[in-house]
Amino acid sequence: MFFSIIIPLYNRPQEIKELLETLVLQTYRDFEVLVIEDGSVNDAEAIVNSFAGQLQLRYFKKPNEGQGFTRNFGFERAKGDYFIIFDSDCLIPANYLEIVNNSLATNYLDAYGGPDGAHASFTPTQKAISYSMTSPFTTGGIRGNKKAIGQFHPRSFNMGVSRQVWEKAGGFIITRLGEDIEYSIRIHSMGFKIGLIPDAVVYHKRRTNFSQFYKQLHFFGRARINIYKFFPKELKMVHFFPAAFTMFVLLTFITNLFGWQISKLFNLLLAVYILLIFFHAWLKNKSAKIAFLSIIAALTQLIAYGIGFMQDFWKRVIFNRS
Structure with missing residues (x-):
């Protein structure tokens, strides 16, 4: 061939x-x-x-x-x-x-x-980004x-x-x-x-850096809505995960800001998630530095994608603007 x-x-x-x-x-x-x-x-x-x-x-x-x-x-x-x-x-x-x-x-x-x-x-930053994009703890696992x-x-x-x-x-x-x-x-x-x-x-x-990575994943979040406009049945529940995670992080920040009792539960859930990423990334890359950077990469990936997804979902699905 x-x-x-x-x-x-x-x-x-x-x-x-x-x-x-x-x-x-x-x-x-x-x-x-x-x-x-x-x-x-x-x-x-x-x-x-x-x-x-x-x-x-x-x-x-x-x-x-x-x-x-x-x-x-x-x-x-x-x-x-x-x-x-x-x-x-x-x-x-x-x-x-x-x-x-x-x-x-x-x-x-x-x-x-x-x-x-x-x-x-x-x-190390590129390895952390690669981990995030392929990890089972982010949407990269698919x-x-x-x-x-x-x-x-x-x-x-x-x-x-x-x-x-x-x-x-x-x-x-x-x-x-x-x-x-x-x-x-x-x-x-x-x-x-x-x-x-x-x-x-x-x-x-x-x-090569997290600022560029944020812009790329924000674009990916918007792209998922673009695909939805062509093929509505291709929008799966897993595609909403970054948006849900982004809202959870925002809610965690708000509950801590106002000292609400439920903030302790939110903090615990977020800490467990971050520790899972850290130890899994450490196991995969045999490096504590890359594992730490993988936390930043994973949070950047999910929040950037989530914001891009919600932005175009609101504009192109709710308000049906091109």
Whole structure:
């Protein structure tokens, strides 16, 4: 099978350098790489071209449209039997394509997704963020998990679709705000087979500080409401958890501010939750520092998502504004 790897890029020259360095090391060699510069001011043309002798590589520049439509630009020009999309902030294990090729040969999927994890080179903050996004104590536990609730939806940081999917379903119809989930649901609704390849792991850097992480998760919360507008039945109870948690934290603050007796119960519940995160993160990462940072990451994730979710739920569902 010949793979086309499609990577949208926006003002991240150093990230694409590190990503391409990992693709050079792939044990499975039947693939091409398409890097599409999406209206970047700080472009990576020189960096990408430096890999020309090591990879089957094509580089494009286009006006800024967002990641969804930029992937479509790559689909239209890809030569492969199967298209794989990565975010530019990913590192790819050397046996990734070999794992995907063997898995598809054994149990063919029209579209697949894979999990993400933290690389040893990541900073403690990045490892804490990675923990939070994959932890069973946050909504991240449903990502890249065999036991996910409902139909599995591949995410665009680590996702593949066959040429047949592209030819029948087309590409992304929205460019941001949950474009990958909408695409996954639409592919599934057309009868294609979608699944998780558990061993097709990528190392996803995500954000390097908590301020950036907050903005990203606030955006994710809004994106869930955008998906609801396309597919109302896809809004599950688990998606309300961050909003409920955010309201609980606010209520805890208020009860402590006014000295209400029930504040003791709220404080206890919050303390137990924080301790669960701390010790689980410590067990996973073997580091007290990362465990402490994981508390900050988890609270940031849930509150940012919850605020974004409530903001657009109120605006777009209650008041039905676009």
